[in-house]
Amino acid sequence: MIEAAIPDFCMQQIANSGQCFRIKELGAGNIWQIAALGQNLKVQRSGDIHIFHCSREEYENIWVDYFDLNRDYGAIKRSILQLRDPYLSAAIAHGSGLRILRQDPWEVTVSFIISQRNSITRIKNIIEKLCASHGNAFPSPSDLSKCSEKFFRNMGLGYRSQYLLDIAKAADSGKFDLEYLRKLTCREAIEYMKRFRGIGEKVANCIALYGLHKLDAFPVDTWIARIIKEQYNGNFDTGKFSAYAGVVQQYMFFFQRHLGKSIRSE
Numbered sequence: 001m002i003e004a005a006i007p008d009f010c011m012q013q014i015a016n017s018g019q020c021f022r023i024k025e026l027g028a029g030n031i032w033q034i035a036a037l038g039q040n041l042k043v044q045r046s047g048d049i050h051i052f053h054c055s056r057e058e059y060e061n062i063w064v065d066y067f068d069l070n071r072d073y074g075a076i077k078r079s080i081l082q083l084r085d086p087y088l089s090a091a092i093a094h095g096s097g098l099r100i101l102r103q104d105p106w107e108v109t110v111s112f113i114i115s116q117r118n119s120i121t122r123i124k125n126i127i128e129k130l131c132a133s134h135g136n137a138f139p140s141p142s143d144l145s146k147c148s149e150k151f152f153r154n155m156g157l158g159y160r161s162q163y164l165l166d167i168a169k170a171a172d173s174g175k176f177d178l179e180y181l182r183k184l185t186c187r188e189a190i191e192y193m194k195r196f197r198g199i200g201e202k203v204a205n206c207i208a209l210y211g212l213h214k215l216d217a218f219p220v221d222t223w224i225a226r227i228i229k230e231q232y233n234g235n236f237d238t239g240k241f242s243a244y245a246g247v248v249q250q251y252m253f254f255f256q257r258h259l260g261k262s263i264r265s266e
Contacts, residue, residue: 038138115206
């Protein structure tokens, strides 16, 4: 086990941030099970200490990078607070322990194609069923390319079924090349992804931010659109946040969901 006091890190906030769908709370806000990168990890909180149930080697080689623990989120927050924006200051205070995870880009691609016009609870349930149907591991492009559209519809994907089947075949053949996407700028990667059916501007930004860790991506869903309309009169300049627009988006999204009553994504 590894015990660590990590600044600007809260598993409970990350688990409920909408960026990942395979983190389960096992206790009353103090134990979590994370399935990611072909691994399973239990994290427990005791006061200000997080306990990682893994070896030091696994912690340093996998989870430090996955949780983006080498990045100074305190410095990012201070730079945002200097703008003296009341809404963003409140959002940062509410989500002070958020970090952008370094997830597997294929898992993120599948997850956010599923996410379209879906609740977070339903997204999690669909992904859980997909994994259960493939030995509880997240299915690869090859795995999903062999499935039928009917299989996906039986999983509850509805009109998204053909989108997922198409992208699985494209990824399996190399036409949809996630490794190539890593080499592109954020905007180039987004435009590349939008060439594929089922990936629009919002989903492409989500894949860029949560799967490729391009922190200048800024997904605009119904929550963010509402914030921009109500708090900024329809004009929100992401350029002033330099390379951390995606971190700002996460603070905004997490805070607005707390203020809202329903949880839906578009």
